[in-house]
Amino acid sequence: MARTQVGIVGAGPAGLLLSYLLHAEGIDAVVIEARSREYVERRVRAGVCEHPTVELLREIGVGARLDAEGLPHHGFSLRFDGEDHRIALTELTGKAITVYGQQEIVKDLIAAHEAKGYPVEFEVSDVALHDLDTEDPRVTYRDSAGNRRELVCDVVAGCDGFHGISRPSIPAGAIRTFEREYPFAWLGVLARTAPSHEELIYAYHERGFALHSMRSPEITRLYLQVPHDEKIDAWPDEEIWSELALRLETGDERFSLREGPILDKGITPMRSFVTEPMRYGRLFLAGDAAHIVPPTGAKGMNLAVADVTVLSRALVELLRYNRSGLAESYSDTCLKRVWRAEHFSWYMTSMLHVDPAADDFGRRLQLSQLRYTASSRAAATSLAENYVGLPFA
Incomplete structure (x- = not known):
């Protein structure tokens, strides 16, 4: 049996970024991931990084390769009626987006964890969550060698995606889901x-x-x-x-x-999918574990980054200072942005698809x-x- 402050399920952008933000504030965290390191580093997903995402990665010191290899874009084209109609992002907002693959962010975050010795366990199996409505939730799993492990936590963060085990671990009736296919x-x-x-x-x-x-x-x-x-x-x-x-x-x-x-x-x-609330007891959901947006609006990864930015601040307040206000408001705070992104993604999808x-x-x-x-x-x-x-x- 081992103990940590935050057990994080999933080594995608949400889980890795949350771990990195927490460690920077002196909060212990352990990340576990069912897939291999090679798999998650090669998994092709989103490629558009919003302005706030880019600024955050720079701020925490993992944006060097993004700045060197990412492709800043100051506009994009809506093509219809046989013509291009440019949306001048920077001219209209003073901001830009950067094209940089999600898997590249994952590589950067894994390398940063490795450099600082922050724990990430790959190729785990039989993951299960227990006692989520207590102050000592547990995560059990088998490590890559097949050994049975138990992790006692103060908090569990479910960052394991739409098909992960975190959301299904919440008892029936404790959350509502909203979905459109x-x-x-x-x-x-x-x-x-x-x-x-x-x-x-x-x-x-x-x-x-x-x-x-x-x-x-x-x-x-x-x-x-x-x-x-x-x-x-x-x-x-x-x-x-x-x-x-x-x-x-x-x-x-x-x-x-x-x-x-x-x-x-x-x-x-x-599909569009939202879980309300994004929390049950000491389990906090983030990223695709809590919501899915159609990719048309380029919001999926960026919503995950926004979630864990809010969650990291809430957990620092809770675990370092024993103040629960931000943790209690985590779901409501995130859902305001989630529903805005859901609407924008639906708008882009309905406007452009037949x-x-x-x-x-x-x-x-x-x-x-x-x-x-x-x-x-x-x-x-x-x-x-x-x-x-x-x-x-």
């Missing part, structure tokens, strides 16, 4: 080719949504809207490139879709909203303000 999915590919455009392109097309993004000057990330029950085997590489070219076409000779070897491809379902059940009336409403957003400085500013990220609470 969308009738389409994203087919995403990672290609070894230079990006075809210097900024992101969000394209509305009668055949469905498409997104042009990037991960580096040599790697491009692209997405296609597909039916929610689509199978990846239905999409050979040549068909993917053909459909991307069709949906991203503008007739402008300055744009040409660059093709290259596809390194990875998969299909991601689209709903298979929509009629011509609905599609004309979408085009009307796109045209208004692109032509109104007030509408564009509202979109830009949400996209670059609202200040952390």
Whole structure:
């Protein structure tokens, strides 16, 4: 049996960042993760870092590689009616976003933990949470060698994602969940080719949504809207490139879709999901364990960062000073931002995707909203303000 102040389940951005923030304040924490270190460092996920996320990573001393290799973006394009309509993020808000893969942030945080000797255990199994409604919650698991371990904590942080064990460990009826599933999915590919455009392109097309993004000057990330029950085997590489070219076409000779070897491809379902409250007893949920947003608004990882920023302050107050106010208000504080992000992600999704059940009336409403957003400085500013990220609470 071992003891720590905070047991953290999950070594994604939320769990690792929470651990790092707590250790910086003298609070002991142990991170456990079911996957291998190699897996979590290679797991391709989000790539857009909001302005507050970038500022925080710099502030705590893990932003050096982000500054060296990340790609600052001062705008993006809404592509519809065969034309680009640029949303000038920096001009409208004074802020920018940075394209830097989630897996790169995970690498940076793991390296920072390693350098300082902060404990992270990979490849654990049989994880279970106990006594969450007491002052001594426990985490039991088997370590990578198969040995049975028990971790007695003051607090448990569930940062293990939508499919993790933390949220299901809460007794039935203790929390409410709100969910919406969308009738389409994203087919995403990672290609070894230079990006075809210097900024992101969000394209509305009668055949469905498409997104042009990037991960580096040599790697491009692209997405296609597909039916929610689509199978990846239905999409050979040549068909993917053909459909991307069709949906991203503008007739402008300055744009040409660059093709290259596809390194990875998969299909991601689209859903919105929120847990209320984000706490049960001494278990605090953060990131995807508590909420999911459609990826259209680029909010998932950034919401996780916002959650653990609030949680770290609350736990320092609780565990160092025995003041519970911030811990008691943790869920309410986070949920204000969560629901704002849910609305923005729904707005971007509903404006840009073709709903298979929509009629011509609905599609004309979408085009009307796109045209208004692109032509109104007030509408564009509202979109830009949400996209670059609202200040952390």
